Amino acid sequence: MSSKILFRIQKKGEEALKEVVVTDEEISSNESILSIAAKHDIAISNFCNGRGKCGRCKIIVNLDEQEKLNINKDVLLKALKQELISRGYLLSCLVSVKNNVSVEVIVPSESIESKYEVLSGKAVKIVDKQISGDAGVAIDIGTTTIASYLVDLSDNSVVDSEGSYNGQVKFGADVMTRMNYVLENKDGAEALQNAVVSTINSHLKNFSERKKFKKISKIVVSGNTVMTYLFLKKDPKEIRDGRYDNPNFKKPYIVKGRDVHLSYGAEDADVYCVPGLGSYVGGDITSDIIISEIFKEEKICLVIDVGTNGEIVLGNKEWLATCATSAGPAFEGGEVKCGMRAMKGAIDRLRINNYGNEVIYRVIGNEPPKGICGSGLIILIAELMKNKIIDSYGKFNRKLMEKTKRLRKSKFYEEQGQDVYEYVVVWGDETETKEDITISEKDLQNLKYTKAAIFAGVRTLLRNTGVKIDEIDKIFIAGGFGNFLDLESAILVGLFPDVEREKYKFIGNGSLDGAYKQLIDENARKKAEEIALNVTYIDLATDGNFVDEYNAALAFPHARTELFPTWLKFEKGEIEKEKEKEEKKEKEEAVEKKETPKTAILKKETQLSKEVQKQKEILEKSKMYKIEGFKLEGDELEIEI
Numbered sequence: 001m002s003s004k005i006l007f008r009i010q011k012k013g014e015e016a017l018k019e020v021v022v023t024d025e026e027i028s029s030n031e032s033i034l035s036i037a038a039k040h041d042i043a044i045s046n047f048c049n050g051r052g053k054c055g056r057c058k059i060i061v062n063l064d065e066q067e068k069l070n071i072n073k074d075v076l077l078k079a080l081k082q083e084l085i086s087r088g089y090l091l092s093c094l095v096s097v098k099n100n101v102s103v104e105v106i107v108p109s110e111s112i113e114s115k116y117e118v119l120s121g122k123a124v125k126i127v128d129k130q131i132s133g134d135a136g137v138a139i140d141i142g143t144t145t146i147a148s149y150l151v152d153l154s155d156n157s158v159v160d161s162e163g164s165y166n167g168q169v170k171f172g173a174d175v176m177t178r179m180n181y182v183l184e185n186k187d188g189a190e191a192l193q194n195a196v197v198s199t200i201n202s203h204l205k206n207f208s209e210r211k212k213f214k215k216i217s218k219i220v221v222s223g224n225t226v227m228t229y230l231f232l233k234k235d236p237k238e239i240r241d242g243r244y245d246n247p248n249f250k251k252p253y254i255v256k257g258r259d260v261h262l263s264y265g266a267e268d269a270d271v272y273c274v275p276g277l278g279s280y281v282g283g284d285i286t287s288d289i290i291i292s293e294i295f296k297e298e299k300i301c302l303v304i305d306v307g308t309n310g311e312i313v314l315g316n317k318e319w320l321a322t323c324a325t326s327a328g329p330a331f332e333g334g335e336v337k338c339g340m341r342a343m344k345g346a347i348d349r350l351r352i353n354n355y356g357n358e359v360i361y362r363v364i365g366n367e368p369p370k371g372i373c374g375s376g377l378i379i380l381i382a383e384l385m386k387n388k389i390i391d392s393y394g395k396f397n398r399k400l401m402e403k404t405k406r407l408r409k410s411k412f413y414e415e416q417g418q419d420v421y422e423y424v425v426v427w428g429d430e431t432e433t434k435e436d437i438t439i440s441e442k443d444l445q446n447l448k449y450t451k452a453a454i455f456a457g458v459r460t461l462l463r464n465t466g467v468k469i470d471e472i473d474k475i476f477i478a479g480g481f482g483n484f485l486d487l488e489s490a491i492l493v494g495l496f497p498d499v500e501r502e503k504y505k506f507i508g509n510g511s512l513d514g515a516y517k518q519l520i521d522e523n524a525r526k527k528a529e530e531i532a533l534n535v536t537y538i539d540l541a542t543d544g545n546f547v548d549e550y551n552a553a554l555a556f557p558h559a560r561t562e563l564f565p566t567w568l569k570f571e572k573g574e575i576e577k578e579k580e581k582e583e584k585k586e587k588e589e590a591v592e593k594k595e596t597p598k599t600a601i602l603k604k605e606t607q608l609s610k611e612v613q614k615q616k617e618i619l620e621k622s623k624m625y626k627i628e629g630f631k632l633e634g635d636e637l638e639i640e641i
């Protein structure tokens with residue numbers, strides 16, 4: 001006998017009901033409620049792939065009804081506070097339904113994936129106009145998000161854009177879990193293809209409603225190898241189990257829109273999938289190469305695409321080498337208790353003062369904060385380092401507990417018998433949930449793993465190619481995350497090399513812009529195919545140097561501090577002295593200009609408030625909230641607080 005679940009899905013004060021039948025097969029295999037929900041298009045948050053670690057997949061089941069469920073209590077007690085458990089909260093990944101029962105499950109709004117705002121690249125400007133003839137579409141299929149441009153093929157202008165979560169998110173946060181889902185479930189390939197195609201079709205539908213066009217005749221899709229395979233419903237076994245340099249990864253697949261179930265005028269479109277470079281370096285990085293044009297450069301350049309998978313390319317017009325490193329989702333809000341994606345309610349800038357007692361922060365959308373996004377987390381670590389609140393291992397300086405109440409022992413970990421400390425970034429009376437936003441030593445550890453994987457990937461690539469860091473002429477930072485990055489903090493924590501800042505260029509979503517370039521330019525497509533065949537792939541899984549580099553990078557900023565001269569200057573207090581000198585100079589200049597100190601301060605304050613006002617306006621008006629390095633795109637203002 002099968003069972004039934006009535007999902008009560010809560011969102012912004014509304015409630016949607018969905019009744020789902022749980023099959024005998026699902027019951028006998030103890031399939032989790034998280035997985036059953038995913039199959040029925042209920043996107044419950046899931047950052048740890050159902051391992052009971054992230055605490056994001058919360059559901060509520062009346063305590064009297066919980067006997068109808070199988071609950072993995074051991075793991076649950078480690079992941080959820082006792083107080084929540086006693087109110088009926090459970091983690092949907094740790095719960096399955098028993099046979100022949102009918103149960104009501106509340107999915108609270110905090111567990112539902114929210115809408116994502118498109119992060120576009122930086123090379124493209126959007127012109128708001130109608131299309132007279134055929135349209136083209138450039139698509140970036142990211143593991144987490146999908147972004148698209150609608151293009152007028154008569155003059156190649158981009159006329160619209162769309163962005164949303166990849167519908168596959170509900171099947172797991174990373175590519176491994178999704179591949180395993182396909183390989184372990186009879187209808188897995190179809191489910192995963194349907195999920196990604198329905199997201200793309202929703203973009204096409206919105207385009208067709210907003211803009212008039214005859215048909216979509218060309219589409220270019222750029223994504224990592226796994227995303228491309230799942231979009232094409234190709235068996236991903238050869239990615240997981242095969243050779244990293246299988247020539248199939250380097251092929252440009254071309255299909256018709258209808259073959260992959262695209263609709264809204266795209267049925268007859270030629271769909272071109274950008275060729276990848278190896279098993280875990282896909283068409284997205286080929287597109288980064290196309291848009292950064294490092295293949296034209298005399299001098300050596302580096303491209304770092306920061307995402308769940310960190311992908312790195314080094315080279316110039318004569319040679320290119322690449323590698324991929326599994327960075328994890330910590331910078332995208334996963335595996336960090338207070339982490340969230342860069343959307344409304346996320347703290348993206350902050351500063352710590354006065355021995356850790358005072359935290360000034362900025363929230364996207366000017367709302368009460370819900371958590372901290374990747375760029376905010378990087379700044380937070382840098383601030384904790386600068387204020388000597390953490391040491392190089394990411395452990396809190398216990399002595400500071402005398403000076404600030406923000407540093408304390410974590411009650412949550414104490415309940416589990418663990419001695420873990422945490423720092424309160426925002427007190428509960430200011431937050432949306434009314435709970436303190438904290439960062440613990442466990443969170444810092446996960447962030448350290450992520451930054452170490454990326455930096456170690458860069459160093460291993462340099463070692464394998466014999467290139468010295470100062471021989472690199474330009475460093476391109478790509479990936480959705482790259483749009484929101486605070487470079488100075490990213491260098492200080494040891495994520496990126498400490499070299500001249502002018503060498504850094506932010507290309508934002510290079511995968512999307514590269515797809516656009518290949519949509520409008522036949523030569524760019526040919527170039528991509530040529531690059532795919534000629535890049536040297538370095539497999540980090542079998543590279544002994546990588547382990548050494550990774551271990552050395554597991555410190556803030558690094559075990560070899562000489563690689564981070566800026567940090568050494570901080571430690572010696574030289575940067576503080578430089579700042580003081582600058583302030584003194586400013587005061588002297590003010591006196592020379594006969595400004596009283598009060599007028600000078602007033603002037604500065606007026607400038608600042610004008611800047612803040614301007615920032616707010618840009619944030620409020622712009623759907624595409626985007627920062628290029630330290631600046632909001634399209635404007636000259638500095639957004640440092």
Ligand code: FES
Nearest residue numbers: 052054055057093
């Ligand atoms: S998905 Fe359930 S705890 Fe992470």
